[in-house]
Amino acid sequence: MTKDTLCTRQVDCSLCPKVSEGTLAYRQYPQGQHFSAEKCTQNCMIFVIKGELLINSNEYPGTTLQSRQCVLQAIGSKMELLALTDVEYIAYWFTELPLLCEDRYKEILERSEAPLTYTPLIANAKLERLLHDIVDYFKEQPSACGKYLDLKRQELVYILTCYYPLRQISTFFYPISTYTESFHYFIMQNYDKVKNVEEFAHLGGYTTTTFRRLFKNMYNVPVYEWILDKKREGILNDLQFTKQRVSVISARYGFDSLSHFAHFCKDSFGDTPRALRKRAASGEKITIIKEKGDDSAREQADRED
Structure with missing residues (x-):
């Protein structure tokens, strides 16, 4: 009788330079692990794999996330986390999404409307398979291949944008569309009140590096x-x-x-x-x-x- 085993790679990825290290991460925390409210320096998606995770933010006040549930927090928003049980989740931090279908994403943002109440997105079968595949990859060994994870990020965003009904996914991405507008408003209201870039960044609650990157992305x-x-x-x-x-x-x-x-x-x-x-x-x-x-x-x- 044969027994299926997980294939293991034959190279040591720790010898390669990292690509976009830390933007896609697998997290395991015990019950009671708490992260106090902090302003997000990038957009963040959270995909719960196992357990229950309490999130507290403007969009999701006192919301308990369970297996297969996902949320998106826009850069600049404050987010507090508490593990109600032993929990496993994937966090995806980004400034710009790696889009394979830009037309679809533009349509999503154009259709986005503020919901009466934010509710977590439920991972469909295709997204769930990808998430578990990513978890298995991280569990193989600590060092991960950045280029491989870049491909997984593209696949993740492709599934989100192209395998969900437009109305449903537009609500999910709404925080990003509102952030873009609010960041522009912040710039136009405050540019003449600051003397330098550091002061400008501090006024908005950003690190100088993050502020420069966001500004360049918006104004080119x-x-x-x-x-x-x-x-x-x-x-x-x-x-x-x-x-x-x-x-x-x-x-x-x-x-x-x-x-x-x-x-x-x-x-x-x-x-x-x-x-x-x-x-x-x-x-x-x-x-x-x-x-x-x-x-x-x-x-x-x-x-x-």
Whole structure:
């Protein structure tokens, strides 16, 4: 009589560099294990394999997750976890999803609506098989192949986006769509209140690295370049259309001295602040000279960063 055994790989994956290490993780915790509420620095999916896990967040207040149940928490949201029993789950942390079908995902976000009450998603048979396959893989040995896990992440997202009814999965992904809108709102409401990238990140409760990555993903430019462009636009508007003192404008935009402010204006607009005002008063239209201001702007950003 033959006995089926689990195939084992014939290479030592610990010798290879990790790829996206830690973004897909298998967790086992005893009853009573508690993780206090913290703001998520990335989007997070949780898939419960065994046991009961209590989650407490704005979307899922005091919700008990059981086997085959899944939730999605958007970056920036606060999440508290408590193992009500011995528990096993898979956590998937991400900023951007590895999409195989972008059209389907766009349709999902376009259809997403806030539910009256958030309820966990139930893993269908296809997703459940994949989750158990991932668990078996992690149990083989501690070191995991990052490239292999990248493929599993793609498969995971493909099943979620393409093997669930549109209405059901749109509700699941709704927190991400609202986060994108709220992050944009946060940027537009606060960019003129901060002096540098670190202060901007701290104001939103993010690490500087996470904030830079999120910003680049949304605006497709580095934070410091975007802030400097907005700073130029604001300064030019204040010089041309307000009667505020130059010293007040300089202080508002975070310059250490009037000489530094004058140098910035020369590089960005071609003249000193007072000269620019005279030219504007005579009816001349002042424009931003990005070609001349780029080096100075980069130096200013480097000092602020």
